[in-house]
Amino acid sequence: MNASAISRGIILFGHGARDARWAEPFERLAHKLRVLAGPDTRVSLAFLDLMTPDLPAAVAAQVAAGCRSITVVPVFFGQGGHVRRDLPLLLDACRTAHPAVDIRGAVPVGEDDAVLDALTAYCLRQLAG
Amino acid sequence: MNASAISRGIILFGHGARDARWAEPFERLAHKLRVLAGPDTRVSLAFLDLMTPDLPAAVAAQVAAGCRSITVVPVFFGQGGHVRRDLPLLLDACRTAHPAVDIRGAVPVGEDDAVLDALTAYCLRQLAG
Numbered sequence: 591m592n593a594s595a596i597s598r599g600i601i602l603f604g605h606g607a608r609d610a611r612w613a614e615p616f617e618r619l620a621h622k623l624r625v626l627a628g629p630d631t632r633v634s635l636a637f638l639d640l641m642t643p644d645l646p647a648a649v650a651a652q653v654a655a656g657c658r659s660i661t662v663v664p665v666f667f668g669q670g671g672h673v674r675r676d677l678p679l680l681l682d683a684c685r686t687a688h689p690a691v692d693i694r695g696a697v698p699v700g701e702d703d704a705v706l707d708a709l710t711a712y713c714l715r716q717l718a719g
Numbered sequence: 720m721n722a723s724a725i726s727r728g729i730i731l732f733g734h735g736a737r738d739a740r741w742a743e744p745f746e747r748l749a750h751k752l753r754v755l756a757g758p759d760t761r762v763s764l765a766f767l768d769l770m771t772p773d774l775p776a777a778v779a780a781q782v783a784a785g786c787r788s789i790t791v792v793p794v795f796f797g798q799g800g801h802v803r804r805d806l807p808l809l810l811d812a813c814r815t816a817h818p819a820v821d822i823r824g825a826v827p828v829g830e831d832d833a834v835l836d837a838l839t840a841y842c843l844r845q846l847a848g
Contacts, residue, residue: 600846604796612799615829622839627846663842665796667733670741696845699838700744708837709828710751713792716825717729717756 599632599657601648604665605672606637613641616665632657638672645677649684649693659692660684667700728761728786730777733794734801735766742770745794761786767801774806778813778822788821796829 600623604616616635623633632655636648643651645662652660662681664673681695699705729752733745745764752762761784765777772780774791781789791810793802810824828834 598846600842602842607797607799609797609799609803611803612797614798615796615827615835619835619838619842622835623842626839626843631846661845663845665838667744667794668736668738668741669743670736670738674738674740696842698744699841702837702841705834705837705841706744706748706751708831708834709748709794710755712828712831712834713729713731713748713752713825714755716790716792717727717760 597630597657598659599634599652599655599661600627601634601636601645601652601660601662602665603636603638603645603662603677604641606639606641608640613637619665636662638676645680646684646687649688649691653688653691657691659694661694661696663696664698666698669698669701673698726759726786727788728763728781728784728790729756730763730765730774730781730789730791731794732765732767732774732791732806733770735768735770737769742766748794765791767805774809775813775816778817778820782817782820786820788823790823790825792825793827795827798827798830802827 602616602620620633620635632652634648634652636643636645649660664677666673681693685693731745731749749762749764761781763777763781765772765774778789793806795802814822
């Protein structure tokens with residue numbers, strides 16, 4: 591990989607679980623993003639608990655790869671304590687560790703109306719099946 | 720509500736959290752489903768932990784309302800222990816309690832390709848913003 595070509599990063603931040611299979615949809619999501627976002631965008635996963643890397647490690651790796659702008663997307667349905675309390679503290683620690691990098695936290699995926707529409711369509715298909 | 724008009728139910732099964740705001744996307748999803756599924760489909764929420772009702776209570780309420788076919792959709796991204804171990808036990812207990820009712824468990828929402836596409840599109844919009 592040519593690190594000098596990387597200018598921005600996106601980190602998919604999930605809860606984590608004991609079962610490795612739990613992360614499969616996150617890996618599929620990361621793959622789809624890599625295809626669509628193009629070679630100048632680095633796509634990584636990070637986890638709050640039970641899986642690695644954690645968010646500080648994922649951010650540090652993107653910075654080392656040349657990212658100067660990093661967007662952290664919480665792959666959570668709802669805004670509970672993990673998103674409203676734990677994540678801001680983690681983001682602040684990352685900003686302190688990398689003051690020259692623009693590190694932004696996005697709204698959780700479950701707040702997005704188009705995501706909810708896709709979930710609704712999936713549920714309807716289960717009813718019909 | 721005219722219970723005799725209800726013939727089927729769908730239950731959105733989520734993890735639950737201490738923070739009541741966590742459930743908001745689940746409530747929005749249930750609302751969207753009620754609008755699209757029509758009056759003969761009962762839509763309920765149920766939670767594994769920390770929130771009520773639990774799955775047996777949600778199933779019992781739908782059976783009492785006249786549902787003879789109930790689809791349980793795990794609103795989870797990944798198939799970890801909650802979906803692969805806890806949920807089948809809960810479903811079995813519900814089937815034992817209501818032997819005349821067809822109770823089906825769906826694949827978790829995070830396994831659906833259209834849902835992943837919507838998540839991907841959301842992530843890309845966060846990059847552009």
